[in-house]
Each structure stands twice: as structure tokens, then as C-alpha cells.
Amino acid sequence: MLILKPASHADDMEVDRKEEIVTPGQVITKDLAFMRGHGTFTLNEQLVASVAGKIERVNKLVSVKPLKTRFNGEIGDVVVGRIAELGNKRWRVDIQGRQEATLLLSSINLPGGVQRRKNEADEMEMRSFFAEGDMLSAEVQAFFGDGGCSLHTRSFKYGKLRNGCLVVAPSALIKRSKSHFISLSCGVDVVLGLNGYIWVQKHVFISPEMQNQPEGLYINENDEISMEEREAISRVCNIITALVNHKQMIYETIIVFMYENSLEYQPVELLSADLQKSLIDSAISQLEAAE
Amino acid sequence: MVDRKRIYGPENTSLIITEKKQVSFTKRERPLDNIRPLYFDLGTIPQASGSAFIEAGSMKIICAVYGPKQISKNQGVLNCDFKFAPFSRLERRGYAKDEQEKDFSLVLEQALTPAIQLENLPKSKLDLYVTVLESDGTFASLAGAITCASLALANAGIAMYDLVTGCSAGFIDNVSGLDLTEDEEYMAEGNLLTNKALL
Numbered sequence: 099m100l101i102l103k104p105a106s107h108a109d110d111m112e113v114d115r116k117e118e119i120v121t122p123g124q125v126i127t128k129d130l131a132f133m134r135g136h137g138t139f140t141l142n143e144q145l146v147a148s149v150a151g152k153i154e155r156v157n158k159l160v161s162v163k164p165l166k167t168r169f170n171g172e173i174g175d176v177v178v179g180r181i182a183e184l185g186n187k188r189w190r191v192d193i194q195g196r197q198e199a200t201l202l203l204s205s206i207n208l209p210g211g212v213q214r215r216k217n218e219a220d221e222m223e224m225r226s227f228f229a230e231g232d233m234l235s236a237e238v239q240a241f242f243g244d245g246g247c248s249l250h251t252r253s254f255k256y257g258k259l260r261n262g263c264l265v266v267a268p269s270a271l272i273k274r275s276k277s278h279f280i281s282l283s284c285g286v287d288v289v290l291g292l293n294g295y296i297w298v299q300k301h302v303f304i305s306p307e308m309q310n311q312p313e314g315l316y317i318n319e320n321d322e323i324s325m326e327e328r329e330a331i332s333r334v335c336n337i338i339t340a341l342v343n344h345k346q347m348i349y350e351t352i353i354v355f356m357y358e359n360s361l362e363y364q365p366v367e368l369l370s371a372d373l374q375k376s377l378i379d380s381a382i383s384q385l386e387a388a389e
Numbered sequence: 390m391v392d393r394k395r396i397y398g399p400e401n402t403s404l405i406i407t408e409k410k411q412v413s414f415t416k417r418e419r420p421l422d423n424i425r426p427l428y429f430d431l432g433t434i435p436q437a438s439g440s441a442f443i444e445a446g447s448m449k450i451i452c453a454v455y456g457p458k459q460i461s462k463n464q465g466v467l468n469c470d471f472k473f474a475p476f477s478r479l480e481r482r483g484y485a486k487d488e489q490e491k492d493f494s495l496v497l498e499q500a501l502t503p504a505i506q507l508e509n510l511p512k513s514k515l516d517l518y519v520t521v522l523e524s525d526g527t528f529a530s531l532a533g534a535i536t537c538a539s540l541a542l543a544n545a546g547i548a549m550y551d552l553v554t555g556c557s558a559g560f561i562d563n564v565s566g567l568d569l570t571e572d573e574e575y576m577a578e579g580n581l582l583t584n585k586a587l588l
Contacts, residue, residue, distance in 0.1 A: 122504075122543055123551025123586065137548065139506070148506060148548040164546035166439065168457070196457045196513055244463070244511040 120147040120162060127160065135161025136170075169195040169269040169293040171247050175238045176278040178259065178291030179249070181228045189228055191236070193293040194269065197246040201228070201236060205250035207257065209315055227316050233259040233297060235289050254304075255279060259289065261320045262299025265335050267342045269294035273349040280350045282357060284330045288338075290348065298334045300327045333357065333365040340374035346382075355381040395484075404480060410572045414564045417573075421566035424556060425529075429537075431544045439545025443537040446570065449522040450533045452541040457513035465507030466514040469497040471534060477524040478571070493531050500535045500555065500584045506548040515547065525571045528557035528582050532568075535584050551586040558583070 120126060126138065126145045134140060137149045138160060147153075151164040171177065171193075179191035182198055189201040206227060228234060235256045236249035251257045272292050280288040281301060289297040300323050323331075337356045341348050356377050360368055367373060414421055425445040434440035437453035444450075460466065471493040475482050486494075497519065505515070519534040535555030542549060559569045559577035569577060 121552060122549040139550070141550075146550075148550065149546055150543040151546070166544065166546040168546070196510065197459045246512070 118153040119151070120153060121150045122148055126153060126162075131158060132160045133158050135159045137162030137164055163270075166268070167270065169193060171195070171238045171292065173238055173240060175292045176235065176256075176289070177238060177249065177293045178233065178235050178264075178289055178295035178297050179293070180295075181230050181232045181234070183230060184224055187224075189224070191234070191249060193247075193291075194266070194295060195247070195293060197244070199236075199238075199247045199249050200242070201234075201249045201251070205239060205248070205252060207252060207254070207315060228258065229318075232318075233264065233295075235259055235291065235297065257315055258318075259297050259299065260318075261302065261323060262287075262297050263331055263335050265296040265298060265338045265342070267294045267296055267338065267348060271342065271345065271348050272296075273347045275349055277350075280353070282334065282354065284334075284357065285327055286330045286334050288334060288350075288353065290350075296338055296348070298331050298338070300331060329365055333360060333368065336365050336368035337377075340368060340378060343371070343374060344378050346378055351385065352381050355384050359384075406479065409575050412561070412572045412576055414561050414566045414573075417566065419568075421564070424568040425570075429540060431540060437541075437545075439541045439543070439547070441537045441540035441544055443533050443540070445529070445533060445568070446525055447523055448525045448529060448533055450519060450530065450537045451522060452517065452519045452534065452537040454515060454517050454538075454541045454545045454547070456515040456545075457510050457547070458516070459512060460514045461512070462514075463511060465505075465510035465512075467498060467502050467505060467507065468514060468516050469494050469501065469538070470516070470518045471497055471521075471531070472519065473521045473524055473530070477521045489527075493534070496531060496582070497534060497538060500553055501538055501542070504539070504549050504551055504553045504586050505542065506550065509548050515542075517541070526557065526569050526574050527571075528559070528574065528580050529568055529570070531555065531582055532557045532584070553584055553586045555582065555584040557581065 124147050126147055128144050130143060132145055134145055137147060137151060138145055139148050145160060147162045149162055149164040151162045154161050154163050177193050179193040179199060182190045182192045187203040190198040191201050193199045234251065236251045237256060238247045239250040240248045242248065269292065272290055272294060278290040285301045287299050287301045334357065337353060337360060338348060359377050359380055428444040430442040432440060433442040433451060434453045437455055439454040440452060442451045471490050472486060473482050473490060475484060517538055519538055521530045524530045532555030535553055539552040543552060556567060557569060558565060558567050559574065559580040561573065561576050574580060
């Protein structure tokens with residue numbers, strides 16, 4: 099079995115295998131059999147780390163996962179973003195990444211039917227679709243040469259977000275899963291953007307007829323939200339904040355378990371650090387028992 | 390231009406300065422090839438992308454990195470800002486940057502730019518702010534600033550080729566030593582700053 103030995107420059111001291119944290123410039127291995135992944139570079143036939151983080155090894159691929167990083171997306175990722183500005187037939191969307199993402203006018207659904215051709219009037223009325231400050235969910239369609247991503251909202255499940263509240267998490271804590279649109283039993287929907295923006299909203303039932311008539315896509319008013327629904331939304335927001343504070347991975351199952359465990363407390367009580375810790379510990383033990 | 394927000398003292402004031410100590414390297418307690426013991430803290434400024442704090446003797450330096458942020462130029466850019474806090478030394482410094490601080494900002498940029506993988510940050514800029522909270526040796530402050538800035542960049546998760554460290558040295562009476570304090574710098578006939586990445 100190949101043993102990865104992080105070695106320092108100055109001496110040949112062997113580091114304990116458990117210490118897999120490296121700093122920029124530290125040599126990871128001199129063995130040329132390994133392929134370099136993210137966070138590494140080659141120098142003088144040695145594999146060197148370029149960021150401060152933990153070494154991850156999958157068979158022959160060695161990469162360094164940084165302790166702190168901006169969102170690096172892949173094609174097909176679901177992201178939640180905020181419109182930052184309007185440009186020439188496009189919007190610039192803030193997704194907590196290195197650059198703002200681009201949403202082209204040709205990548206959105208226009209009211210009046212999916213197949214309608216764009217005309218000049220649409221360009222003049224871009225603000226009637228998305229204005230600055232609007233929240234939206236979208237999918238990463240492609241990347242530009244400089245690393246910026248291009249988004250699209252061409253499916254009905256993406257588009258302008260309303261009736262809810264934003265929670266910001268580090269992008270590294272969002273677990274990749276099959277679906278990032280979660281429906282909880284309490285009437286709350288959660289959109290887990292892989293970029294770290296999480297939208298918690300009141301559940302809105304969409305009938306199949308509504309899907310074929312997308313006039314209400316870009317309305318800017320919230321629906322009626324009752325006190326119980328507001329309480330449920332704030333409870334879920336506080337649970338996700340608890341997961342962020344304790345650097346826990348965020349995904350559907352843990353949110354569901356924590357929600358059930360938290361029902362005996364008021365949403366505002368969930369902001370205390372001790373209660374957050376105990377809820378997280380009990381949810382983790384539930385998860386381990388379920389496996 | 391009178392700055393109405395600040396309270397100036399009377400126009401004619403004189404500073405109370407104690408006499409400078411006469412020091413020489415032969416009487417220094419710390420060995421000549423030793424630097425002052427270092428203390429680091431990371432993540433000191435939570436609102437910044439990355440931050441670091443360094444303390445060596447009585448010298449205290451803080452650094453914050455903001456970015457990468459979007460700009461219109463094609464290449465990645467590092468902007469460095471070096472400032473002695475007005476209260477950092479015995480004699481009060483101004484709020485505006487003077488020539489020395491502008492020069493030191495350029496030195497910081499020259500020291501750090503080769504170490505950052507800027508080709509992986511197209512159309513992005515990094516803003517780096519170093520503030521010397523307490524200074525004990527001008528060149529030692531600059532050397533500490535370089536080290537502190539590297540740590541802040543690593544804390545921000547920015548890809549680098551290596552960490553850059555800085556060290557100061559000087560001559561007193563034809564004897565050379567490392568990491569001069571304020572009193573020693575005053576006596577020194579010459580001072581040197583070096584920075585190195587272990588590539």
C-alpha cells in the first residue's frame with residue numbers, strides 16, 4: 099500500500115500519518131505516481147501544496163481541500179443567487195464565488211410561453227423580470243474562459259424566490275446530493291444552494307396547470323404567510339444557523355432530525371449555543387443509529 | 390485644510406521623549422542570530438476573507454485580506470496597503486500615509502506577488518491591509534508585516550506557491566545581528582531587510 103508521507107523542507111523528519119494538514123509550499127510527496135488535483139502544483143518533480151488545508155487522496159489523485167475557500171462550481175450545480183446589476187442582455191448574479199455569475203436573457207423563461215422569441219421590448223423590460231436585489235435559484239449551465247459561470251433558469255423549478263428567508267453558509271458545508279429542493283413536513287421548503295446561500299420559504303403548491311402558464315413567474319409580492327408558517331420558517335432558519343456555527347455538513351436528513359428534536363423549544367431559544375450543540379449531537383447519534 | 394473632526398492640541402507643543410538608550414550588540418540578552426519569539430493568531434478579523442495577527446516582543450501587527458473580488462482587468466492583481474497606526478510608536482504619526490509607508494506598501498507587493506498563483510485568479514483583485522498596532526523597530530515591522538500577510542493569504546484559502554517570511558538585520562559597531570528593536574535600530578549604522586520563500 100502506498101503511504102503518503104508529508105515531508106518538510108528543512109529536514110527529513112517523518113510526520114505522523116494522522117497529521118494531514120499542509121501549508122502552502124509544503125511538499126506532499128516525491129512519488130511521481132500520484133496525479134495532482136486541486137490545491138497542488140508540481141515543482142522539481144515534487145508535489146507541493148498551494149493552499150492551507152487537508153490532504154485528500156482518492157486512489158492516485160491527491161488534492162488539498164482548503165480550510166476556507168470560495169464556491170467552485172461544476173456544471174449542473176443548483177445555486178441560489180442575488181441579482182447584483184443589469185448588463186447588456188444579461189444579469190450579474192452574486193453567488194459568493196470569486197466572480198459574479200452571469201444570467202443571460204436567453205437563459206430565462208419568458209412570460210407567455212417557453213418558446214417565445216426574444217424581442218427588443220424584452221431587453222428594455224429586463225427589470226420587470228429580475229431587478230437588483232432579487233433572489234433567484236438557478237443551475238450552472240457553462241463556464242466562461244476566465245472561470246465565471248453562466249446560469250440558466252430554464253426549468254420551472256428555478257426562478258425568482260419569494261415567501262422566505264436567506265441563510266448564508268460556507269459553500270464547503272453544503273453536501274452534494276440528488277435533490278437540492280427539500281420539502282419538509284411542516285410546510286416549509288428549503289433550497290440548498292451549493293454556493294452556500296440557502297433559501298427557506300413557505301411551501302407553495304404548484305399544480306400541473308400552473309406549470310404551463312408561467313405568468314406568475316416574476317411577480318414581486320409575497321403570498322399571505324400565517325404566524326404558524328412564519329414560526330416554522332424561522333425555526334428551520336435557526337436550525338441551519340446552528341449547523342453552520344458547529345461546522346456541520348448540511349443536508350436534508352439532518353435538518354429533518356433536528357427539526358423534530360427542536361419542536362419542544364421556541365425558535366428563539368434555538369439561538370443559544372448550548373442548545374444548538376445538544377440538538378446537533380442528538381441528531382448525529384440518530385443518524386448513526388439509523389445506519 | 391482644517392480637519393474639523395479631529396481635536397488638535399495647542400499649536401506649539403513639545404514632545405516628552407526619554408533619552409534613547411545606548412545599546413550595543415555585545416550586551417544584548419537575545420543571541421545575535423535569534424529573532425524575537427513569535428506568536429501568531431489566525432482569523433482575527435472575522436469579516437475579512439482571511440486575517441492574521443503577529444506578535445514579536447512588543448511588536449504587534451495585524452493583516453486583513455479581502456477578496457478575490459471582481460475587476461475588469463484580465464490579470465489577477467494584488468493591492469497592498471501598509472500603515473503604522475498613529476499610536477504605534479513613541480512619536481505620533483499622521484493619519485495620512487507618508488512616503489515611508491507608501492514605500493513599504495510597494496515592498497510588500499513586491500515580496501508577496503511572486504508567491505501568489507495570480508494566473509488562477511483572472512479578473513480578480515486581492516486587497517491586503519497591514520496595520521502595525523505597536524512598533525518596535527521599523528524594519529522589523531516591515532519584516533513582520535510580510536510574514537503576517539502570507540499567513541492572512543493562507544487563511545483566506547488563496548492558492549500560493551509558498552509562504553513568504555521576512556527578517557530584518559543590522560550593524561552596530563561592525564557587529565551584525567538579526568531582528569533589531571527600536572533602540573538598536575537607532576544605534577545601527579546600516580539596516581537590511583530580507584524576505585524568502587522556501588522554493
